[in-house]
Amino acid sequence: xxxxxxxxxxxxxxxxxxxxxxxxxxxxxxxxxxxxxxxxxxxxx
Amino acid sequence: xxxxxxxxxxxxxxxxxxxxxxxxxxxxxxxxxxxxxxxxxxxxxxxxxxxxxxxxxxxxxxxxxxxxxxxxxxxxxxxxxxxxxxxxxxxxxxxxxxxxxxxxxxxxxxxxxxxxxxxxxxxxxxxxxxxxxxxxxxxxxxxxxxxxxxxxxxxxxxxxxxxxxxxxxxxxxxxxxxxxxxxxxxxxxxxxxxxxxxxxx
Numbered sequence: 001x002x003x004x005x006x007x008x009x010x011x012x013x014x015x016x017x018x019x020x021x022x023x024x025x026x027x028x029x030x031x032x033x034x035x036x037x038x039x040x041x042x043x044x045x
Numbered sequence: 046x047x048x049x050x051x052x053x054x055x056x057x058x059x060x061x062x063x064x065x066x067x068x069x070x071x072x073x074x075x076x077x078x079x080x081x082x083x084x085x086x087x088x089x090x091x092x093x094x095x096x097x098x099x100x101x102x103x104x105x106x107x108x109x110x111x112x113x114x115x116x117x118x119x120x121x122x123x124x125x126x127x128x129x130x131x132x133x134x135x136x137x138x139x140x141x142x143x144x145x146x147x148x149x150x151x152x153x154x155x156x157x158x159x160x161x162x163x164x165x166x167x168x169x170x171x172x173x174x175x176x177x178x179x180x181x182x183x184x185x186x187x188x189x190x191x192x193x194x195x196x197x198x199x200x201x202x203x204x205x206x207x208x209x210x211x212x213x214x215x216x217x218x219x220x221x222x223x224x225x226x227x228x229x230x231x232x233x234x235x236x237x238x239x240x241x242x243x244x245x246x
Binding site: 017020021022028030031036037039040041 | 054057060061064065068072075076139140143144147150151172175176179180182183184185238239
């Protein structure tokens with residue numbers, strides 16, 4: 001029983017780490033889009 | 046030669062560099078990314094393949110773009126450093142090194158079996174394509190013309206990083222491509238967004 005519980009906790013940890021890294025990637029992609037979208041046109045002479 | 050028209054895009058690059066620096070620093074600290082391990086793993090392979098990719102990209106810039114006017118004097122030296130070397134390095138960090146680090150983290154940094162290596166390469170390439178597209182779609186010129194050119198270029202740039210699991214060769218290749226574009230095709234509508242024109246006055 002305890003080994004099953006441990007396995008589930010481990011699975012959640014792995015999934016949680018993957019979700020965290022994908023969340024960071026989403027933030028990076030958003031910054032990558034928004035920086036030129038907002039500022040390159042604002043500064044256009 | 047530091048005219049208002051010429052320096053506008055340089056101010057934008059300062060904003061872009063700051064945004065990327067703040068984001069990547071926060072990412073490294075929050076995820077406790079081992080930067081030293083990332084930069085030392087297979088570094089000779091990364092650098093060697095990066096040099097080959099750099100040569101391919103310089104030839105591509107020279108073949109695809111006609112030579113254009115560029116600024117003169119000290120401002121041109123500044124542009125080679127700012128719009129060429131620094132802009133290329135920052136692009137390389139955001140558009141290749143960052144997705145590579147995310148993909149490596151998703152695989153726990155372990156690439157010990159063939160299936161994990163193939164999976165890591167596929168995930169990295171997918172993330173590189175996604176962030177390359179989103180970044181370039183931020184510029185009006187690519188919303189009009191599409192992102193096929195940047196996707197092809199950044200795939201070539203990213204191959205050394207994906208093969209070696211080390212981003213330094215890709216950052217080098219991106220930097221060399223930008224320097225080649227600044228010196229040969231300053232007003233390019235592909236390699237150095239946003240497109241910039243030379244003030245003849």
